[in-house]
Amino acid sequence: ExxxxxxxxxxxxxxxxxxxxxxxxxxxxxxHPEWIKSLRSDLDNIVGPDQQPTLQHAAILPRIEAFLAE
Structure with missing residues (x-):
């Protein structure tokens, strides 16, 4: 118990x-809506606007990784 x-x-x-x-x-x-715009831009430019990010993208998305680490 x-x-x-x-x-x-x-x-x-x-x-x-x-x-x-x-x-x-x-x-x-x-x-800080400017952060969201910046992170969204990274996702759209690197991953693509209609794609889902994967773990393989983590290494090439340093700004998003830093945001989540904070």
Whole structure:
């Protein structure tokens, strides 16, 4: 029973930090629309406007990688 409670606590803590991180990213993005335009331009120019980025694109999308790392 204690193990179940501990696992649930860890899961909830992990969910909370992920939620907080995503909220901060979106809040910053909303306050800096020029960043979104720049990132969108990178995606359109490198990946293509109608394509989905893949892990192989990560190495050639340094601005997006830096944005997500922040």
């Amino acid at each position: 204690e193990l179940v409670v501990l696992c649930l606590d860890l899961f909830m803590a992990g969910s909370k930090t992920t939620t907080d991180s995503l909220t901060a990213i979106f809040a910053l993005a909303l306050h």
